[in-house]
Amino acid sequence: MKNPIVSICVAASALALAFALSGCSQEVSKTSTTSVSKDGTVKSDEKTVTKTPDGATTKTEETKTTTPAK
Numbered sequence: 001m002k003n004p005i006v007s008i009c010v011a012a013s014a015l016a017l018a019f020a021l022s023g024c025s026q027e028v029s030k031t032s033t034t035s036v037s038k039d040g041t042v043k044s045d046e047k048t049v050t051k052t053p054d055g056a057t058t059k060t061e062e063t064k065t066t067t068p069a070k
Helices: 002-022
Strands: 027-036 042-051 058-064
Touching: none
Parallel strands: none
Antiparallel strands: 027 042, 042 058
């Protein structure tokens, strides 16, 4: 009975330590633009720059295009 409880405690501690050491990403900037063309098509551009705890930066660009139903 003792061994399963000890194993669960060790596993939970290791998981908590992994989350504590990884940290969170910080959003540095976020830009969003939306444009509508004459035919009703909507184009959305979103650019996000995040910084990780170790100092690395990540740039993410996402483009969505929606056409109206005819």
